[in-house]
Amino acid sequence: MERYDLIVIGAGITGLASAYHIKRENRDLRVGILDRAPTFAQGNTAKSDAAFRDTFTSELNFKLSSTSIGFYRYIQEELGYNLGMHFNGxxxxxxxxxxxxxxxxxxxxxxxxxxxxxxxxxxxxxxxxxxxxxxxxxxxxxxxxxxxxKNCGILEPDLVASYYASELQKMGAEFHYSTNLEKIRLEPVDRLDYPGEPFIWQNKMIGGLNTNRGDFVAYDYILATDVWATSLLDPIGIDSHIRxxxxxxxxxxxxxxxxxxxxxxxxxxxxxxxxxxxxxxxxxxxxxxxxxxxxxxxxxxxxxxxxxxxxxxxxxxxxxxxxxxxxxxxxxxxxxxxxxxxxxxxSINTLDGTYYIFKELNLIVATGSSGSGIMKGDAAGRIVAALYSGKEKAVLYGGSTLDVSDLGIKNRKAPMENLII
Ligand SMILES: Cc1cc2nc3c(=O)[nH]c(=O)nc-3n(C[C@H](O)[C@H](O)[C@H](O)COP(=O)(O)OP(=O)(O)OC[C@H]3O[C@@H](n4cnc5c(N)ncnc54)[C@H](O)[C@@H]3O)c2cc1C
The missing domain is CATH 3.30.9.10 (D-Amino Acid Oxidase, subunit A, domain 2)
Known part of the structure; x- marks a missing residue:
C-alpha cells in the first residue's frame, strides 16, 4: 500500500474545505479523500437548510460566518461559479x-x-x-x-461542495468514494511486532485505516465525519466531544x-x-x-x-x-x-455551539458544527489547514486572523452563542 501524505475522511463541506485549503498551500502533497457515500456531500451537507447569517452575538461566530460568506460570495460573483447564493436576508x-x-x-x-x-x-x-x-x-x-x-440568505450546499471537489480534482487530490472507514488503527511509532502493541510505554500514532476497500495509510489524517466521528474515535480513546x-x-x-x-x-x-x-x-x-x-x-x-x-x-x-x-x-x-x-x-457541541478543531497524535478532528457548518465551512477548512501546517494563527478570507487553539480543546476560547438555531 502506497502511503499518502494526508488522508481526509469525510467529503462533506468540512472535509472538502479542509482538503482544499491544505492542497492549495501544499501542491505537492499526495492527498486522499475517503467517503463511504458514492460521491461528495451526501451526509448532513445534503440535508441542510443551507441558510447563512453573520448575525451572531459572539465575535468568534461572526468571524467564522462572515469570512466564509465573503469567500462564497467571491466564488459566485468574482469567479462566476454559481453557488445558488441569494442575499435575501x-x-x-x-x-x-x-x-x-x-x-x-x-x-x-x-x-x-x-x-x-x-x-x-x-x-x-x-x-x-x-x-x-x-x-x-x-x-x-x-x-x-x-x-x-442583510449579508445573509441561502445557498445550495452541494454547489459549494462541488466547487471545492472540482478544484481538488484539478490539484490532483485522489477521491475514494464508497469507501467506509471501519477502524482507525492505533499503532506504535517504533514497532516491535509483539502481540498487544501499542504498550503504554510506546509512543503512539494513527498507523492506518481499515476500510471495506482495504487498508489506507498516510502520515497524517483528518477526520471530518461529523456525527459519525464519535463511533470511530471511541475505540481508540479519543473524545469527540459531540452529541x-x-x-x-x-x-x-x-x-x-x-x-x-x-x-x-x-x-x-x-x-x-x-x-x-x-x-x-x-x-x-x-x-x-x-x-x-x-x-x-x-x-x-x-x-x-x-x-x-x-x-x-x-x-x-x-x-x-x-x-x-x-x-x-x-x-x-x-x-x-x-x-x-x-x-x-x-453534530452538537453542547457547551458553546460551534466547531471543535483539535489534534491528537497525527490525527486532526473537525466536528461539532452544531447546525452552522455550511455558513462556517470555509473558515473551518482554513483553521484545519493552519493546524495541519503547525501554525498558531489561521488567516480567514479577507485577512482577519484567529488563534487556532480558540476552537481546540485545551485552550479553547469560544464564548456561548446566545442566538443558536
Ligand atoms: C436539517 C438540517 C438543517 C441545517 N441547516 C443549516 C443551515 O441552515 N445553515 C448551516 O450553516 N448549517 C445547517 N445545517 C448543518 C450543516 O448541514 C452541517 O453543519 C454541515 O453539513 C456539516 O458538514 P460536515 O462536512 O462536517 O458533515 P457531513 O456533511 O455530514 O459530512 C460527513 C461525511 O462523512 C462521511 N462518513 C461518515 N462516516 C464515515 C465512515 N465511517 N467512512 C467514510 N465516510 C464516512 C459521510 O458519508 C459524510 O459525507 C443543517 C443540518 C441539518 C441536518
Missing part, C-alpha cells in the same frame, strides 16, 4: 423585549442589519398580533419588528406560499427572507426552485441524542408541533400541504 421576528435586548444591540454594532417595523413585517404576510387563548397555550408572541441580517440530534425539514406548498416566497423585504432579490418565528423558534426557508417554504425546528429538551443510519422525518412532528404554530403566524400555511420531507443530524 435572515430575519428574526421579535417581540418588544427581544427587539430591545442587549443581544440585538450587539449584533447591530457588528453586522449589516435593518429593523423592519411591525407594519412592514405584517405587509410580508405575517400575523403580528396573536389571539389571547391560543397565544397563551402555545407560547406565541406579538411581533414588534424583524431584525434582518447527535435529529433535525427535520418539511417542504410545504400552497398557492399563497408560492406568492409569498417571491416577496422580498427590500424589493431586490425577489425572495422572502429566511425567517425565524418568535416563541417556538420555527424557521421558514424559501426555496426559489420549488416555490415552497422549507420548515424546520431545532428541538432541544425532549429530542433524544440517538443516531440512526437512515433518519426519517416524522409527519406527526410536523402536524402536531409545527403546523399549529405556523397557521397562527402565517395564514399562507392554511390549506397548505407537505410535498416532501427529510431528516439529518446536527
Amino acid at each position: 435572515y430575519m428574526f421576528l421579535l417581540d418588544e423585549t427581544a427587539l430591545n435586548s442587549e443581544s440585538v444591540k450587539h449584533i447591530q454594532q457588528r453586522a449589516d442589519t435593518k429593523i423592519l417595523t411591525g407594519d412592514e413585517v405584517a405587509s410580508l404576510g405575517i400575523n403580528v398580533s396573536q389571539n389571547g387563548e391560543v397565544k397563551k397555550i402555545m407560547n406565541l408572541k406579538d411581533i414588534s419588528g424583524g431584525l434582518i441580517g 447527535p440530534k435529529k433535525r427535520q425539514v418539511f417542504q410545504v406548498s400552497s398557492n399563497e406560499i408560492k406568492r409569498m416566497v417571491t416577496t422580498s423585504y427590500d424589493g431586490k432579490e425577489g425572495l422572502f427572507p429566511f425567517t425565524i418565528l418568535p416563541g417556538p423558534m420555527i424557521d421558514m426557508r424559501p426555496d426559489p426552485r420549488s416555490q415552497t417554504f422549507w420548515v424546520s425546528y431545532t428541538d432541544d429538551i425532549g429530542r433524544d441524542f440517538s443516531l440512526e443510519d437512515d433518519p426519517q422525518p416524522e409527519m406527526d412532528f410536523y402536524e402536531r408541533n409545527l403546523y399549529p404554530v405556523l397557521r397562527e403566524y402565517v395564514p399562507a400555511f392554511i390549506d397548505s400541504k407537505v410535498t416532501s420531507s427529510w431528516a439529518g443530524y446536527y
